[in-house]
Structures are given as C-alpha cells and as structure tokens.
Amino acid sequence: MSITDVTARISQIQAQLALLPRAGGASATFTDALSRTTAAYAPGDPAGAPGPAGSVTGDQVVTRALELVGLPYVWGGTDPERGVDCSGLVKSVYSTFGIDLPRLSADQARAGTPVASLDQALPGDLIAWDNSGRNVGADHIAIYIGNGMMIEAPRPGGEVQVVPVTTPPDYVRRILADPAPFATTPATAPTAATAPGAAPAGTPYADLFQRAGSTRGVDPALLAAVARHESGFDPRAVSPAGAQGLMQLMPATARGLGVADPFDPAQAVDGAARLIGDLLTRFGSVELALAAYNAGPGAVMRYDGVPPYPETRAYVQSVMTSWQGAA
Missing domain, CATH: 1.10.530.10 (Lysozyme)
Structure with a gap:
C-alpha cells in the first residue's frame, strides 16, 4: 500500500471520530465537531495536563507524522530533516503543534491521559510497549493512526514506516483532549435532501x-x-x-x-x-x-x-x- 493510499484510507475511515465543541465554547453539530478532519482538541503540557483549548486535531497529528515516512531511524534523533528514533518521532510531530512532550518513550507513555484499550484509541493517540526488563516503563512508542495501523520509527537501520499494530500495546495515552459529547442541529432550511419524501416502493427496510x-x-x-x-x-x-x-x-x-x-x-x-x-x-x-x-x-x-x-x-x-x- 502506498503512502497516498494510506493517507486516503485514513481520511476515509478515521476522519469521523473526534467530537468536540467549537473553539470558544459554542456548541457544535456532530460534523462541526468532526473536523479532523474536524474537532478541536486541547493540547497537554509536558506533564500531561490539558492546556488551553486549541485547534489541533488527531488528523493533523497523523498527517504530519505521515510526512515523515521514509525518514531514517537515528538513535537519539529528533530532527525531522535528518532522522529520528521512536520517541524522537513522537516529540518532533507533536512539537509542530506547540505541544512539548518529554524526550524519552517511558516519559511520553506517562503523558496525557490513559485510554483503556486499543479499540478505544483515536488517531493521534500514543501507543507504547515495555519490551525490556532492563528499564522501567515503555521502551518503544508509536503514533496510532486508526484502523489498527500505526506510524513508528522501528529500529537502527530502519526508517519511519506505517505498519499494523500486531501486538497489544502496554500503554495507550491521549495527548489531545477527550472528545466531548456532540449535539445535533437540524438543517435550518429545507433542501431536496431534507424535504419530506419516501423510500422507493419495495425497498428493504x-x-x-x-x-x-x-x-x-x-x-x-x-x-x-x-x-x-x-x-x-x-x-x-x-x-x-x-x-x-x-x-x-x-x-x-x-x-x-x-x-x-x-x-x-x-x-x-x-x-x-x-x-x-x-x-x-x-x-x-x-x-x-x-x-x-x-x-x-x-x-x-x-x-x-x-x-x-x-x-x-x-x-x-x-x-x-x-x-x-x-x-
């Protein structure tokens, strides 16, 4: 699958998830909130506490991360022009939006707020694993992009890539604010699509x-x-x-x-x-x-x-x- 295909597919199947009010506190319709495509999130500070409401969306985070696909893995790297390691990728992507995350994967995996499981993760969430007994906490971290896929800087000699999540993560963290409940607003003026009508005769359901x-x-x-x-x-x-x-x-x-x-x-x-x-x-x-x-x-x-x-x-x-x- 090409990066163009991945980007298109993410837009197609994941751009309909985040639900928040408009910036400034005004209530929003479901699709006002879906702006990820769509919804406004509040970034977290380095300690993981929510910051002031902003316009950063999970889709923006994913889009920025996808721009780095093919970048070489560089141990200790945080340079989006020369190379990154796994936590450097996360830090670099989020810093684009003024969100300053810790440098190390173990600390990043404690930032933001916990998400119960991968099936509740949204695009832009961090997913991390504790693969080694030599250190305390996560030693590998990636950015979830939705539909069971993630973007990661895997290992020395590799490069930033999009791959399926094949092993359940030990940590799922949300750096952006939790989606807020939505409220629907009916169309204010009838159109051909909102005017009363009927399904064709014989239509199932x-x-x-x-x-x-x-x-x-x-x-x-x-x-x-x-x-x-x-x-x-x-x-x-x-x-x-x-x-x-x-x-x-x-x-x-x-x-x-x-x-x-x-x-x-x-x-x-x-x-x-x-x-x-x-x-x-x-x-x-x-x-x-x-x-x-x-x-x-x-x-x-x-x-x-x-x-x-x-x-x-x-x-x-x-x-x-x-x-x-x-x-």
Whole structure:
C-alpha cells in the first residue's frame, strides 16, 4: 500500500471520530465537531495536563507524522530533516503543534491521559510497549493512526514506516483532549435532501428509512440509496476495513453516534441519518455530504470539494444516480 493510499484510507475511515465543541465554547453539530478532519482538541503540557483549548486535531497529528515516512531511524534523533528514533518521532510531530512532550518513550507513555484499550484509541493517540526488563516503563512508542495501523520509527537501520499494530500495546495515552459529547442541529432550511419524501416502493427496510428520515430531516430515499451502495441492504455486511452493518459504520463512528450495535438495522439507519443530516447542514450540498460520509469531512474541507479519490468520486456518482432515479 502506498503512502497516498494510506493517507486516503485514513481520511476515509478515521476522519469521523473526534467530537468536540467549537473553539470558544459554542456548541457544535456532530460534523462541526468532526473536523479532523474536524474537532478541536486541547493540547497537554509536558506533564500531561490539558492546556488551553486549541485547534489541533488527531488528523493533523497523523498527517504530519505521515510526512515523515521514509525518514531514517537515528538513535537519539529528533530532527525531522535528518532522522529520528521512536520517541524522537513522537516529540518532533507533536512539537509542530506547540505541544512539548518529554524526550524519552517511558516519559511520553506517562503523558496525557490513559485510554483503556486499543479499540478505544483515536488517531493521534500514543501507543507504547515495555519490551525490556532492563528499564522501567515503555521502551518503544508509536503514533496510532486508526484502523489498527500505526506510524513508528522501528529500529537502527530502519526508517519511519506505517505498519499494523500486531501486538497489544502496554500503554495507550491521549495527548489531545477527550472528545466531548456532540449535539445535533437540524438543517435550518429545507433542501431536496431534507424535504419530506419516501423510500422507493419495495425497498428493504423502507419503514426504517422513513422513520429515521422523518426524525433526522433527511430524505428517506437518500438514506436508502446510501444503504444500497454501502451494503446492498445486507445488515450483516462487514467491509475489509471493518465497517459494519447496513450503513457500513466504522465501530468508533458508531460509538460516537450512539449506535450500540451497528448490525441492528434500526440503530444503523438512525445513526447514519443523524450523520448525513449533520453533513448536509455543514456542507449545504448532497454531493459534498456524500463525499464526507465516504472520505471524511476533513478530506472535503482539505480539497474544498469532492476529494480526488477515485473511490469517493465513484461513490458520490453512484449514490446520486440511485437517489435521483428514485425521485
């Protein structure tokens, strides 16, 4: 997998996780908070205590880390131009955003706040291992980038790389502030996608699309078109990336939406309707909302439109054709 592929995939499947209010304390919609793409975090100080609210996001941390892929491993290195070791990588990436972490991996693995397990980790979190009895605490550390992947400086003779997390970490630490609960805000003006409608006759789960669409202010036919493309109306579908259920929600995204079981069609449809409704409010366009559903709001904002990912462009065209054909 190329770095371009990794970056695109991270934007696609991990840019929908962090949920926080807008800077300044104003309440935000789910997608206002998803700015990772999206949400505003508060950086921690060297001791791990939260600092003042800022605009640093987990996706920004990941994006910066990805820029260092291929950089040589240099023992004791912290220079993003010449080389880094594992803790040097972490320190260098976070210092870009004015977050001063300790130099050693053992100290970095005590910074921020603990995360219970890897399945609760968000992009930008630190994951670390205690592999040696010769020292106390972590002796290897990496930056989690989501979907079971991490970026690390592995060993002398190696280079900064993106690899799967194959061994459960001994430490998971969050340097950025915990995501805050979100609140949804309905669209203020009806559009074709938010106007009342109905799923086409004979559509599987039509009653669920109708109910969720009415509740969340989204055209049921649009929800049905998304489900058709995402899973072929299969509530047990699981994608290679781990997206689940009728609406193909990633587990972390489902949790953020309050969906306890993404394989439950009723919960999945309601969660997807909630997300799509907020994306419509944020971007004001069905095409952009669909692009954000597929590739993440951050990718849409980064490219100021539908991202140039072939998969995303094909996705938007396919769902739009299906939805418009149902009108």
